[in-house]
Amino acid sequence: MGRTAMITRDRLLEVAEDIVRSRGGAALTIGALAQAAGVSKGGVQYSFASKDAIVRALIDRWTAQFDALLGDPPPEDPVLFVDRYIAATRASQQALDAKMAALLVSYLEDPANLRETRAWYRGVFARLSGDGPEARAARVAFLAVEGLFLMRINGIDDKDSWAGLLDDVEATLLRLIETPVK
Template sequence: MGRTPTITRDRLLDVAEEIVRKGGGAALTIGALARAASVSKGGVQYSFASKDDLVRALIERWTSQFDAMMEGETGDDPLAFVRRYIAATRASQQAMDAKMAGLMVTYLEDPANRQETRDWYRGIFHRLGGGSADARAARVAFLAVEGLFLMHMNGIDEDGDWRGFLDDVEAVLARLTS
């Protein structure tokens, strides 16, 4: 019979997110996580063998949370899909700040992670495919939201303009598709 863990993998991820929020991606180390979680480095490494594994787990967690917000029937309708994407982006910004987004940049330094991200975007563009005016409008709205996300990653949203810009994208999308 083994010892009962004093901290779970999910709790370690919670603590890791807090470290990134406070100090950015550079502050997240196995040692810093161990100290903040009041466990040994070995305790952290039991769940995450390396910082790369830890970062990958954080990205997977955020992606899963975002995908859960995207759930719902949109069928082949690119407009319904992009509207759901905008809503999920708007909701996810409460949890995602520029420091956490910066950690994603580190994640993308690994070619395998970059390929996974490319595949994810290919899936999005497949859903937004087609030559109709609505499909084109949906693609442009998607690209605008992704551009806003990149601006947010770079800390340009210090004044909280993010939500207003998303409102602008939705208003233009509505105008283009009415």
């Protein structure tokens, strides 16, 4: 009798990422994950009760990775926050392609996930609050980066121009804080 394959929750998430990256979010099912990981469906369900639980775990994993890249800038410095946000976005986009981003969109179909995402954005805008030119420039740069992310989700941007567009946002942010608009 053969030994039962042992697989960790993290390994299942790695395999799930591979499925999404190669075949898209719709291809991620408990059965597909079990087959790709070489375990039974029950083995997958031991770690994740449903596809939604897998997606949630993937989102949590990506969020933790992004937060680690972002670091902990002080909320009273909106320019530093957005500068780090641009750097974290630049670094994380190598791993997050349009297929992964599409999975994020399906994640938001759940009202609880949407509430959590909205709360996260409210927290970001609280860090970017203020009436001064630096706060305004930081908000505009943040919105530009988020717009680039939406373009990436919709396949409008290609990988070759992504870094250049982030460079443009960053250069514009620095120019705006050097010569504030009155």
